[in-house]
Ligand SMILES: Nc1ncnc2c1ncn2[C@@H]1O[C@H](COP(=O)(O)OP(=O)(O)OP(=O)(O)O)[C@@H](O)[C@H]1O
């Protein structure tokens with residue numbers, strides 16, 4: 001090979017070597033850059049995963065706080081409504097649903113004035129005023145729901161942000177019908193106690209002169225033996241004083257604390273005894289009153305005072321008979337309900353002035369249904385009040401005494417009535433372990 005050619009080939013090889021060298025260097029730096037990038041991506045990925053975890057934790061915590069808060073709101077006995085400044089409902093807890101009978105799904109996001117309507121303007125006005133005046137309010141208002149009216153105690157508050165800007169208003173409210181009922185019961189008891197004291201002192205004052213009048217009237221009657229007219233007059237005086245004496249005895253009975261002599265009895269026997277008194281009356285005055293008994297053949301035993309229970313039943317039977325002008329039907333039915341619960345119910349039984357906690361395993365229901373004149377809604381509120389009567393010869397103590405007797409046995413009375421159709425009194429008495 002000529003010298004020149006050889007030189008050229010050598011130069012080429014050298015160039016190639018340089019190129020290779022350069023290429024190697026480039027590859028190496030590329031590899032390094034790639035590794036750095038990879039590390040950076042791994043680092044970023046790690047950070048992203050961490051942020052994701054943190055975010056998930058925060059979301060979970062938020063949802064936990066949210067459900068904790070709504071559990072608190074839903075566990076409240078009081079109803080709670082919150083509205084925004086535009087009057088749209090934003091919170092409506094479980095008690096609010098129950099008290100207002102409105103479902104949460106329908107109410108949330110709707111205008112509170114539309115939801116509660118014109119009938120409940122007195123209620124919604126409180127929220128309106130709180131929103132406008134930014135001041136809390138407290139009041140009692142009637143609330144109209146479906147077919148009934150319930151008394152509510154309401155407290156409203158403006159919802160303020162930290163910067164004092166108003167964010168809405170809230171109302172917390174509760175149904176106070178049970179408290180009202182208790183208050184009425186206390187008043188009823190206080191009235192009874194007062195009347196009792198008064199009756200006891202008056203009765204003693206009246207009894208003596210009454211016996212003297214009766215004694216003299218009997219003497220007169222004897223003196224006028226020959227004169228039928230005058231003897232009849234004297235007899236009227238005797239009858240009148242006896243009626244008065246009867247009233248005084250009733251009053252005294254009513255004034256004294258009940259002495260209950262508990263023993264095991266059979267309901268059927270007590271009903272039969274009360275009926276036999278009633279039959280005498282029907283025999284005398286009302287021939288067309290039918291009495292129907294629906295009593296189970298299997299004996300039902302309870303712990304009770306037979307005489308007191310007889311008196312209670314007789315009072316109801318007499319009232320039923322008196323409510324039917326000349327004819328009608330009185331149905332007396334008895335049934336027994338045994339509780340399914342494994343642990344028996346407990347109740348207080350009055351015992352020698354004390355209240356003893358007693359266990360009950362069920363209830364006996366004794367129903368007195370008549371086809372008489374019925375009781376109006378207005379009258380219904382008063383029938384258990386002492387001395388409330390619509391009868392010329394009544395003294396208005398029958399139901400008061402009956403209620404006391406039943407309560408002293410740990411039971412209760414319920415009345416249902418339709419004017420012109422008839423009335424049903426149901427007595428509930430607890431069943432004891434032994435029955
Ligand atoms: N079964 C009934 N049907 C219609 N009204 C009734 C009935 N039971 C009670 N009432 C009404 O309740 C009132 C009060 O009854 P309650 O037995 O306490 O007194 P009374 O019967 O009037 O008098 P008494 O003291 O003689 O019992 C009655 O006057 C009557 O208006």
Ligand SMILES: [Mg+2]
Pocket residue numbers: 315318319394397398399
């Ligand atoms: Mg009566």
